[in-house]
Amino acid sequence: MGVEICVEGLTKSFGHQVIWQDVSLTLPAGEVSVMLGPSGTGKSVFLKTLVGLLKPDRGSVTVAGRDITKLREHDLYEVRKLFGVLFQDGALFGSMNLYDNIAFPLHEHTRKSESEIRRIVLEKMEMVGLLGAEAKLPGEISGGMRKRAGLARALVLDPEIILFDEPDSGLDPVRVAYLNQLIVDLNAQIDATFLIVTHDIASARQVPDNIGLLFRRELVMFGPREQLLTSDEPVVRQFLNGRMQGPIGMAEEKDAAQVEQELAQIQEPTSPPGSRPLTPRLLPGPGITRPPRWEAIATREAELQRKEVADA
Numbered sequence: 001m002g003v004e005i006c007v008e009g010l011t012k013s014f015g016h017q018v019i020w021q022d023v024s025l026t027l028p029a030g031e032v033s034v035m036l037g038p039s040g041t042g043k044s045v046f047l048k049t050l051v052g053l054l055k056p057d058r059g060s061v062t063v064a065g066r067d068i069t070k071l072r073e074h075d076l077y078e079v080r081k082l083f084g085v086l087f088q089d090g091a092l093f094g095s096m097n098l099y100d101n102i103a104f105p106l107h108e109h110t111r112k113s114e115s116e117i118r119r120i121v122l123e124k125m126e127m128v129g130l131l132g133a134e135a136k137l138p139g140e141i142s143g144g145m146r147k148r149a150g151l152a153r154a155l156v157l158d159p160e161i162i163l164f165d166e167p168d169s170g171l172d173p174v175r176v177a178y179l180n181q182l183i184v185d186l187n188a189q190i191d192a193t194f195l196i197v198t199h200d201i202a203s204a205r206q207v208p209d210n211i212g213l214l215f216r217r218e219l220v221m222f223g224p225r226e227q228l229l230t231s232d233e234p235v236v237r238q239f240l241n242g243r244m245q246g247p248i249g250m251a252e253e254k255d256a257a258q259v260e261q262e263l264a265q266i267q268e269p270t271s272p273p274g275s276r277p278l279t280p281r282l283l284p285g286p287g288i289t290r291p292p293r294w295e296a297i298a299t300r301e302a303e304l305q306r307k308e309v310a311d312a
């Protein structure tokens with residue numbers, strides 16, 4: 001069913017450089033959340049802190065009831081088994097074929113028989129659409145296939161949580177669309193908690209239940225998708241619309257007067273309620289049962305749209 005991750009008052013710096021401070025949020029069990037933010041705002045550092053690869057200066061990260069920031073290495077190792085991580089480049093071993101790459105965590109962390117390992121590897125390869133490519137080397141396949149192979153490897157230990165670091169980086173828009181569908185389908189099938197770091201706004205609009213935005217060392221917002229997509233918060237609107245005008249600058253150096261002037265120039269500085277139809281959610285593909293929460297989300301989103309129209 002996936003597990004909840006509860007982050008409270010998390011702060012991380014490297015030397016004198018504060019990356020982010022006082023970050024608090026809950027990633028609900030079994031839901032898909034996306035973390036956005038301009039380059040260098042510490043999204044990857046956030047993922048690494050969640051999985052215990054980096055230690056925060058302050059705050060807690062509670063996973064399955066245990067604060068991982070306080071755990072000793074041995075206990076942390078146990079909690080890490082709940083996680084699957086898809087790194088940006090798939091992080092595959094170049095000299096191993098896909099089968100051996102995907103089987104690697106099973107050989108490392110379990111005592112399963114070869115026939116059981118084979119069954120699991122082929123099952124996960126089928127889930128990500130890679131059946132038949134077992135003998136290929138990572139260098140012989142496309143970037144999209146490497147991501148899928150990395151995802152199959154992240155799945156073999158049946159994780160309760162999957163962290164995706166820019167799964168769409170370097171992929172063309174069609175491959176991104178296929179990957180998004182795969183993410184939504186997988187979430188419906190395995191019910192794990194997903195956190196995706198991405199720069200791709202189209203994905204962020206369609207895929208998650210929840211969206212967060214990091215900016216200027218703070219978590220500006222974290223909440224249900226529809227709340228962020230209809231937000232009037234200038235940073236959120238600028239980022240989701242991919243505009244130059246607004247608080248986010250090339251090097252985050254804009255002053256308040258400049259921001260105000262820019263916002264006044266935008267055609268729809270405060271879009272009237274009801275004028276922002278929600279981007280439809282990406283649904284699980286045919287034959288995949290939707291998790292029960294989908295009905296509640298659809299009702300919630302419909303209510304929000306009705307309220308916006310009524311307020312207009």
Ligand SMILES: Nc1ncnc2c1ncn2[C@@H]1O[C@H](COP(=O)(O)OP(=O)(O)OP(=O)(O)O)[C@@H](O)[C@H]1O
Pocket residue numbers: 014019037038039040041042043044045046
């Ligand atoms: N191990 C480290 N030691 C020192 N500084 C680090 C370390 N890891 C990350 N940083 C710094 O932390 C900041 C945030 O980096 P991070 O890679 O998390 O940003 P990001 O939001 O993921 O960026 P992008 O969107 O470009 O991938 C950067 O200034 C980076 O140089």
